[in-house]
Amino acid sequence: MPTPWIERQAAFIDHAVRAMGRRRTHQIGLWLVYTLLVFLLASVMLFAHALRHEARLLLQDAPELVVQRLEGGRHALISETHLQILHGIRGVGTITPRLWGYYYDPVSRANYTLMTPPANPPPPGQMTIGAGVSRVSGLTSGDLFSMPGSDGIKRTLVVRDLLSAASELVSSDLILMNAADLRPLLGIPAGWYTDVALTVAQPREVNKVAEKVMQRMPDARPIQRQELLRTYHALFDWREGILLTLLGVVLLAFAILVWDKASGLSADERREIGILKAIGWQTGEVLAMKLWEGTLVSMSAFLIGYVTAYVHVFVTPAPLIGAVLKGWAVLYPEFVLTPRVEGLQVLTLFFFTVFPFIAALVIPAWKAAITDPDAVMR
Amino acid sequence: MIELTGVSKIFNEGQPNAFPAVDGIDLLLPSGEVTLFTGPSGSGKTTLLTLIGCLAKPSMGRIRIDGQAVSGLPERFLTALRRTTFGFVFQKFNLIHGLSVLENVMLPAAPLGLPRQQVMRTAMEILEKLDLTRKAHARVEWLSGGEAQRTAMARALINRPRVVIADEPTANLDSRLGSAFLQIIADLRHDGHTVLISSHDPLVLHAPVVERVVTMRDGRIVERG
Numbered sequence: 001m002p003t004p005w006i007e008r009q010a011a012f013i014d015h016a017v018r019a020m021g022r023r024r025t026h027q028i029g030l031w032l033v034y035t036l037l038v039f040l041l042a043s044v045m046l047f048a049h050a051l052r053h054e055a056r057l058l059l060q061d062a063p064e065l066v067v068q069r070l071e072g073g074r075h076a077l078i079s080e081t082h083l084q085i086l087h088g089i090r091g092v093g094t095i096t097p098r099l100w101g102y103y104y105d106p107v108s109r110a111n112y113t114l115m116t117p118p119a120n121p122p123p124p125g126q127m128t129i130g131a132g133v134s135r136v137s138g139l140t141s142g143d144l145f146s147m148p149g150s151d152g153i154k155r156t157l158v159v160r161d162l163l164s165a166a167s168e169l170v171s172s173d174l175i176l177m178n179a180a181d182l183r184p185l186l187g188i189p190a191g192w193y194t195d196v197a198l199t200v201a202q203p204r205e206v207n208k209v210a211e212k213v214m215q216r217m218p219d220a221r222p223i224q225r226q227e228l229l230r231t232y233h234a235l236f237d238w239r240e241g242i243l244l245t246l247l248g249v250v251l252l253a254f255a256i257l258v259w260d261k262a263s264g265l266s267a268d269e270r271r272e273i274g275i276l277k278a279i280g281w282q283t284g285e286v287l288a289m290k291l292w293e294g295t296l297v298s299m300s301a302f303l304i305g306y307v308t309a310y311v312h313v314f315v316t317p318a319p320l321i322g323a324v325l326k327g328w329a330v331l332y333p334e335f336v337l338t339p340r341v342e343g344l345q346v347l348t349l350f351f352f353t354v355f356p357f358i359a360a361l362v363i364p365a366w367k368a369a370i371t372d373p374d375a376v377m378r
Numbered sequence: 379m380i381e382l383t384g385v386s387k388i389f390n391e392g393q394p395n396a397f398p399a400v401d402g403i404d405l406l407l408p409s410g411e412v413t414l415f416t417g418p419s420g421s422g423k424t425t426l427l428t429l430i431g432c433l434a435k436p437s438m439g440r441i442r443i444d445g446q447a448v449s450g451l452p453e454r455f456l457t458a459l460r461r462t463t464f465g466f467v468f469q470k471f472n473l474i475h476g477l478s479v480l481e482n483v484m485l486p487a488a489p490l491g492l493p494r495q496q497v498m499r500t501a502m503e504i505l506e507k508l509d510l511t512r513k514a515h516a517r518v519e520w521l522s523g524g525e526a527q528r529t530a531m532a533r534a535l536i537n538r539p540r541v542v543i544a545d546e547p548t549a550n551l552d553s554r555l556g557s558a559f560l561q562i563i564a565d566l567r568h569d570g571h572t573v574l575i576s577s578h579d580p581l582v583l584h585a586p587v588v589e590r591v592v593t594m595r596d597g598r599i600v601e602r603g
């Protein structure tokens with residue numbers, strides 16, 4: 001019969017809510033600490049996860065091998081002659097010369113990456129900008145934007161559209177334009193390029209190919225995707241480690257709080273449980289009431305903490321933890337992470353916050369409920 | 379009918395400070411009667427009522443309620459008996475602070491799964507009989523002694539128990555409220571309840587509603603009348 005069951009649970013919830021109402025200040029304090037903890041933990045987890053995912057996307061699209069040229073230790077341009085040399089190396093697949101550079105915009109005080117995409121560049125006089133550029137500079141479709149070239153002459157381009165990309169980290173600071181516009185801006189003459197992206201016919205031979213490039217072109221600096229990957233991870237894991245250590249301290253504080261609650265019911269609570277037992281509440285019914293109390297407090301704290309963390313990380317640029325975790329991307333203008341939530345992560349957080357809390361509430365109540373209620377007679 | 383055979387309660391059993399608060403009691407309490415347990419303070423009245431009301435288990439002996447042995451039953455059955463068979467009015471009332479009179483009175487019915495409206499109606503009827511309608515929504519910590527006691531009585535009656543147990547019911551009342559309480563007992567008797575009272579108050583001892591007096595000393599029955 002479901003109706004009596006519902007009536008019973010409603011009565012237990014009713015009593016649990018009233019019981020909490022009587023300890024209002026204490027309950028609200030506890031709830032706030034709890035929500036804050038979930039918020040912080042969830043922020044780091046969501047942020048770290050989304051960032052790692054974006055880094056993976058970024059590197060997945062990165063070429064297996066990039067060849068730059070150095071002259072006296074400085075980055076130098078690559079000419080058609082160099083491309084010919086690379087063409088002659090066995091094991092090299094496609095060769096894509098790239099045109100790109102940085103532009104510091106003094107108005108918005110941000111660094112942008114200027115680039116000519118290998119396929120479908122915007123027509124001359126137009127540009128496509130990343131979401132971060134749009135946010136920082138306020139530019140949208142149809143706006144005009146002037147940049148001084150390396151010759152000192154200003155060039156004005158019109159914003160054709162915004163980049164739509166799965167990952168803002170990859171695209172946030174990009175300005176795409178035609179080679180005809182980019183060359184004078186960066187001062188790169190025709191026939192010269194910033195660097196070269198190579199694919200390798202046999203991915204396992206990427207080391208060998210890199211070695212051959214060094215032999216044929218002594219001033220070349222080949223960069224493998226694997227090396228980038230390792231650098232990202234090392235740096236990133238280290239930062240996440242620091243944050244998680246800090247959060248460990250917070251978690252410890254929470255554990256102490258929970259322990260404090262677990263190690264002693266107040267005399268009032270103990271008396272109340274004795275009375276409930278004496279007037280005919282079963283041990284299980286006292287526990288059901290406590291379980292509702294724990295569920296209401298912890299679920300609401302968890303939900304609100306998690307949703308706030310989601311907004312913090314994915315809607316605002318994570319002002320509270322972004323500075324630490326994004327450190328390696330300081331060159332980029334502000335970017336907002338693409339929402340990514342992993343079920344397992346939500347579950348982990350749930351288990352580590354909700355269960356200890358409910359246990360800390362229910363176990364002492366259970367201990368009080370199984371003792372003879374005759375003490376309330378005196 | 380409640381039947382006690384050789385019932386004892388020894389506190390701190392097996393320790394040097396072991397103390398027999400109730401010591402080998404044989405007693406027969408017919409249904410529908412008002413019995414008073416009297417005797418000096420410390421004679422074991424409260425302890426005996428706790429044993430009869432299934433709030434504690436005897437160390438020795440057997441208690442039968444309507445022929446059913448209860449002393450050996452698991453906790454869950456004792457709780458069920460407390461819920462349906464007994465209604466307690468504790469000496470210190472034991473109302474739950476922070477709740478209203480009505481909420482306190484409804485509390486024993488919460489686990490029954492009855493519709494809330496129905497429980498509330500029953501509670502209001504009982505409160506009316508006990509002249510507490512005006513106080514139904516007052517918080518119990520602001521009640522006077524007499525009001526608190528009638529609230530405790532209303533709570534004891536909500537699940538329509540057959541046996542009402544009241545421990546030192548007049549201890550916190552003046553003689554006028556004491557008489558009012560005895561009138562409530564008379565009404566319960568009239569409605570067919572079995573009533574067990576502990577008291578050393580002469581007012582109760584000489585009340586006409588009391589049919590049976592059991593006098594105790596040092597955990598034993600010294601006189602029955």
Ligand SMILES: Nc1ncnc2c1ncn2[C@@H]1O[C@H](COP(=O)(O)OP(=O)(O)O)[C@@H](O)[C@H]1O
Binds near residue numbers: 389399420
């Ligand atoms: N939990 C307990 N532990 C030890 N002694 C107890 C306990 N409860 C009661 N007693 C003792 O048992 C005796 C009987 O107490 P009680 O039943 O309360 O007597 P009464 O109600 O007649 O005053 C008293 O001496 C009291 O001190």
Ligand SMILES: [Mg+2]
Binds near residue numbers: 423
């Ligand atoms: Mg007593």
